[in-house]
Amino acid sequence: MGEASGKMNNYDVVIVGAGPAGLAASIEAAGAGARVLLIDENNKPGGQLFKQIHKFFGSREHKAGTRGINIGTELLDDTEKLNIEVMLNTEVCGLTPDKKIWIIENKEISREITAGKIIIATGAYENSVQFDGWELPGVMGAGAAQTMINLNRVLPGHKVLMLGSGNVGVIVSYQLMQAGAEVAAIVEAAPTLGGYGVHTAKVARAGVPFYTSHTIKRAHGKNRVERVEIVQLDSNWKEIEGTEKIFDADTICLAVGLTPMVELIWLAGCKFTFIGSMGGYVPVHDRYMRTTVDGIYVAGDVAGIEEASTAMEEGRLAGISVAYDLNLIDDAQAEKRIEEIWTKLDSLRCGQFGEKRKTAKDRILEEGEGMILCHA
């Protein structure tokens, strides 16, 4: 992988975030001949992919049945073949609508680069909830626990209570058990479980109890979490007194949703819309992943929380439209690829879980329609 020369200051395309969305975007844009710089604040590219040690869902085209970590490796191989320049340990701290980008390398060197086009693929951050004792050591995001076990090989604790039964909560519970921890319970405030049934079933058969309509009341402990008190909720989400239960646990993982990391997109002056099911404020964009600011594109979780499979497809869309907008590929080529990718995206956004995401994406696109100039 090419190291940043430190001298270059101007690129056809700068991509912020080297997760599945950013990597896929870079492959499409560089494949069409653009000079691409990919920036990530981490010391390794791949975003969330390298901690997804489980086999992915989907179809063959989406590499279903392959572990996330191996999908990441395949993407990295492609970026290497295309000699894409990757700048790691580099944080993008700001950008302007005229596409000046402020970066800080290795937490030391501050400089400015400019780009013809910018694709923002910064992903998302984990939500938190407050309860008595939430500041005790041992309370952490489920994603953080996943990073600890699967990337850093450190067990955050021996007995974990998971709050949230969505896919992240149940997958991380399974992986914590694989890493050698015990999961005391999975607690869900809603009356029904959120994650795919196959995921809940595999932790249920490992003996993990689920508590729906329950939440954490407080964490007890002197210097760290030692016990967790949960309580039942009524249909108005009010705590029902007298239903408290106490579990021994040294770790509480919070899997209570993700929020798109949109700060850079606000700075650029893009229009937003609020869609709760997509994680909150998301940038308005069109089917080519263009925002309302000319030359700024988005892809992946930052454009609405979904999955790695959709993030990669959106990254490809952004990469292709950038190449098209730079006149590197013609109309017919671009439209053909864009259509193919949309067919795949539609197949990922169907069924009882995907339908909701499709409706939400349609809303974002509808808002985009009126605001974004059409392809010339």
Next chain:
Amino acid sequence: MSCLKKCGAPSIEELRASPGFPTEEDYKTGNIAVIECIEQIPCNPCETSCPRGAINVGNPITNLPTIDLSKCTGCGICVVKCPGIAIHLMDINYNEDSAMITIPYEYLPLPQANDTVTLVDRMGKEVCEGKVEKILSSKAYDLTKLIKVSFDKKYYEEIISIKRI
């Protein structure tokens, strides 16, 4: 209220109502794949991995899988490929008294052949003991192991896995 969405695991009634789950007659036909996939999710590696074309998901990809048991040889490829760890093999006539289950297993440590292990039901409740007959691994399984365990055949509809060791 659905058991799957409340306690995490499907009830036997929910399973029987799904198209991939065998009938009592089906179980008698030999070592067969038992598919416990009752929710429409966009996923089809079971279909694309089956070397006999016995499993069908089709279009849209959210359809529940169906299986033509006359084509199923009990090879176990779908068992390792299913990202949901939702398929196992069951042979209720392994011998006169025992059935044999083949489960996908992704925990460490692994049991050894001939070990006595505890078998559990879908809620993780211990049901009976069994004997590890064989452990299969292959590069194509991508780290997942297949563990074959024999046990008292009267529990065949309850047993889903082994207790972690």
